[in-house]
Amino acid sequence: IRDIARYYLATSPLDNIPGPKSPSFWAGNIGLLFDSKQGFKHHEEVSKYGPVSRISGPCGTRALYIYDPAALRSILLDNQSIFDHAPWILARNQILFGPSVFSTVGEQHRRQRRLLNPAFAAQSLKRLTPLFYEVAHQLRKGMAAELNGRAGELDILLWSARAAVEGIAHGGFGQSFNSFAKTTDVHPIGKALKDLVPALTKLNMFQPIVTYFNQMGSGAFRRRLVEMAPFENIQRMRWVVDTMVETSTGILRRKLEDLRGGDTCSTDMLSGLLRRDQKSKDDFSEEELVAQISSMLFGGADTTSNAMARILQLLAEHPDAQDKLRAELSAESETGDIPHDRLLELPYLDAICRETLRLYPPAPMALREPSADTTLPLLHPIVALDGQLMDSVPLPKGTMIMISILSCNRNEAIWGEDALEWKPERWLSPLPDTVTEARVPGVYSNLLTFLAGSRSCIGFSFSQLEMKILLSILLTAFKFAPTEHKIIWNMGAVNFPTSDIFDKSARLPLQIEIIRPS
Numbered sequence: 001i002r003d004i005a006r007y008y009l010a011t012s013p014l015d016n017i018p019g020p021k022s023p024s025f026w027a028g029n030i031g032l033l034f035d036s037k038q039g040f041k042h043h044e045e046v047s048k049y050g051p052v053s054r055i056s057g058p059c060g061t062r063a064l065y066i067y068d069p070a071a072l073r074s075i076l077l078d079n080q081s082i083f084d085h086a087p088w089i090l091a092r093n094q095i096l097f098g099p100s101v102f103s104t105v106g107e108q109h110r111r112q113r114r115l116l117n118p119a120f121a122a123q124s125l126k127r128l129t130p131l132f133y134e135v136a137h138q139l140r141k142g143m144a145a146e147l148n149g150r151a152g153e154l155d156i157l158l159w160s161a162r163a164a165v166e167g168i169a170h171g172g173f174g175q176s177f178n179s180f181a182k183t184t185d186v187h188p189i190g191k192a193l194k195d196l197v198p199a200l201t202k203l204n205m206f207q208p209i210v211t212y213f214n215q216m217g218s219g220a221f222r223r224r225l226v227e228m229a230p231f232e233n234i235q236r237m238r239w240v241v242d243t244m245v246e247t248s249t250g251i252l253r254r255k256l257e258d259l260r261g262g263d264t265c266s267t268d269m270l271s272g273l274l275r276r277d278q279k280s281k282d283d284f285s286e287e288e289l290v291a292q293i294s295s296m297l298f299g300g301a302d303t304t305s306n307a308m309a310r311i312l313q314l315l316a317e318h319p320d321a322q323d324k325l326r327a328e329l330s331a332e333s334e335t336g337d338i339p340h341d342r343l344l345e346l347p348y349l350d351a352i353c354r355e356t357l358r359l360y361p362p363a364p365m366a367l368r369e370p371s372a373d374t375t376l377p378l379l380h381p382i383v384a385l386d387g388q389l390m391d392s393v394p395l396p397k398g399t400m401i402m403i404s405i406l407s408c409n410r411n412e413a414i415w416g417e418d419a420l421e422w423k424p425e426r427w428l429s430p431l432p433d434t435v436t437e438a439r440v441p442g443v444y445s446n447l448l449t450f451l452a453g454s455r456s457c458i459g460f461s462f463s464q465l466e467m468k469i470l471l472s473i474l475l476t477a478f479k480f481a482p483t484e485h486k487i488i489w490n491m492g493a494v495n496f497p498t499s500d501i502f503d504k505s506a507r508l509p510l511q512i513e514i515i516r517p518s
């Protein structure tokens, strides 16, 4: 209690940094920044205070909102050992996935990334090309069957989600969840992955106590507590986690059986990993392997499907861009699927992907917490509340940091006055000097979409290849147009669209015409 009183009564160097008023003591600005309806507007409001601003975390705690490139370099690259996930996020991820890259730190995290990296290297990904084409053709066939030879309206988010889950299943594990089958045969993992983020959001109020929960008694005792909890959302979450564990365990067992049975041909990532693993000294334990499988399922499904749906919506709204992309793809695919190397070279396809992932990053923010007092350098100095110019910000240990991927990618000081416009053409000529000079620490094209450093997205090239293959098949088979329904993009850990049809669940209707029958 004394520590809590001291925190609220003491002044902090952060009090001198300008920032917005807190809309609520309990949720602070963080609540609004994650709010599905008001989140985009609040990001815009907060970003106006500059590339670093003081915001409120839960229960009136001090937090920072950051999109200054030098500060981001310090957090994500130069001092990443002191900037990691907050303990409660690691504890939550441990419950959701087990000991995977999402929940481990330090040497264990580095070892896991070292073991996983070869599976995501360019040569390994190239071998996934036929597997992704198989998924893309299944997607095209499924959509064409649903349209039954006529133009009609389809929920493109649903079809993108099916393709993304199958992409991980085929490319990641050499298996299928029957996502394109009639509903009764579909594996429940698709629904579990779709339910995970909404269920987590509804459990937000329990998140700060999750660290203590993880320290209570044995695993069996904690499991019993969860089973007895009289909350629908906790029971929904239990079903999601159980489904992920059962599915991942099943995937691993089947794969091990195949390899013991002499399978030397499978090119999926898990086969490659297990073949190498048999020779490695510090290889994964079975528990770690199951945890990585669950993490790949989660990390790769929702992000990629929402990104795909966004690209198709933009193409529907920009028929000129759609025609131009179709012309580029059609010219290359007259004799069949576009070969891997050629596909990655296509300039307009690449520009469409980069521009969409710049303006609409599917995961718009990331949270971090320094484990020691430190100072953040700034590329763009700010004027403090006492009138002084600050070119660095003192940062007390334990401060919640919101890295705004969204505001960094939309920063007009870097991208120019047209930063808020969707302009694929900007990628077809050299980028402005302000972009290169800013040295944004992203692993992808001066963008923060896939973050940077030791916790950058391990699947970013995987998702690029998968999306390009899906687009190459869809654009040459169908024409996309908007419907009369209004589409709203909602803020969240991963942004998602809803429309005014029936209810408020995630969907994105588009009008689709078949232009090349299979």
Ligand code: HEM
Pocket (backbone or CB within 6 Å): 101, 102, 113, 168, 295, 296, 297, 299, 300, 301, 303, 304, 307, 361, 362, 363, 365, 366, 367, 449, 450, 451, 454, 455, 456, 457, 458, 459, 460, 462, 463
């Ligand atoms: C458009 C698609 C994707 C986007 C925008 C995206 C974005 C991100 C971001 C921003 C992070 C960092 C989160 C944080 O530390 O707070 C991340 C981490 C991660 N992503 Fe992705 N991702 C995408 C696709 C994928 C795919 C396809 C996979 C797997 C096949 C994947 C697996 C992961 C994993 C395992 C991590 C955790 C890495 C670590 O902590 O070491 N992601 N992703």
